[in-house]
Amino acid sequence: xxxxxxxxxxxxxxxxxxxxxxxxxxxxxxxxxxxxxxxxxxxxxxxxxxxxxxxxxxxxxxxxxxxxxxxxxxxxxxxxxxxxxxxxxxxxxxxxxxxxxxxxxxxxxxxxxx
Amino acid sequence: xxxxxxxxxxxxxxxxxxxxxxxxxxxxxxxxxxxxxxxxxxxxxxxxxxxxxxxxxxxxxxxxxxxxxxxxxxxxxxxxxxxxxxxxxxxxxxxxxxxxxxxxxxxxxxxxx
Numbered sequence: 300x301x302x303x304x305x306x307x308x309x310x311x312x313x314x315x316x317x318x319x320x321x322x323x324x325x326x327x328x329x330x331x332x333x334x335x336x337x338x339x340x341x342x343x344x345x346x347x348x349x350x351x352x353x354x355x356x357x358x359x360x361x362x363x364x365x366x367x368x369x370x371x372x373x374x375x376x377x378x379x380x381x382x383x384x385x386x387x388x389x390x391x392x393x394x395x396x397x398x399x400x401x402x403x404x405x406x407x408x409x410x411x412x413x
Numbered sequence: 414x415x416x417x418x419x420x421x422x423x424x425x426x427x428x429x430x431x432x433x434x435x436x437x438x439x440x441x442x443x444x445x446x447x448x449x450x451x452x453x454x455x456x457x458x459x460x461x462x463x464x465x466x467x468x469x470x471x472x473x474x475x476x477x478x479x480x481x482x483x484x485x486x487x488x489x490x491x492x493x494x495x496x497x498x499x500x501x502x503x504x505x506x507x508x509x510x511x512x513x514x515x516x517x518x519x520x521x522x523x524x525x526x
Contacts (some may be wrong), residue, residue, distance in 0.1 A: 411451060
């Protein structure tokens with residue numbers, strides 16, 4: 300595997316379900332990100348982990364819970380979601396001390412909440 | 414907070430035509446990234462600009478950052494169907510950690526064969 304992978308690619312869940320999104324980066328980066336992309340809205344940064352420490356939480360509702368067990372893996376745990384949470388969830392990684400800061404994105408998980 | 418306005422929101426061109434997409438910031442840009450996204454997929458990094466007046470090219474795509482560092486343009490020469498997709502600009506937030514990006518809403522490009 301190369302780059303940034305995300306599983307599952309598609310997920311349909313009811314409002315009472317609990318599910319998790321997984322992201323894995325194979326680039327040796329030290330920062331990982333969760334973004335939410337909704338129709339006709341800018342890409343929204345949700346969480347940032349730098350050296351496994353959460354450094355940003357952009358006022359995300361508590362029904363989204365991130366976990367970063369090591370610098371290569373990032374999870375987004377979901378519970379009691381709302382239909383408006385349906386969106387494309389993108390994971391990204393970067394090397395924050397390289398000076399370039401370009402972020403490399405995974406293919407995303409298309410989430411539908413019914 | 415820094416906001417990025419992209420124009421146009423969508424663009425339809427005939428194959429072989431040139432086109433330009435703009436990204437305008439409400440604040441000084443400390444780093445500007447261009448990404449391309451196929452519908453429903455992840456973003457692909459195109460290029461990054463940091464210095465006022467800087468210009469970079471990759472194949473038939475050229476991006477510039479103006480001298481005042483508040484606007485960037487992406488120019489595609491002799492467009493092809495493979496150029497179709499959503500183009501997003503992302504900016505490093507000023508005054509904060511410089512690895513967090515703010516994105517524009519994107520420009521949807523359609524290239525008709």
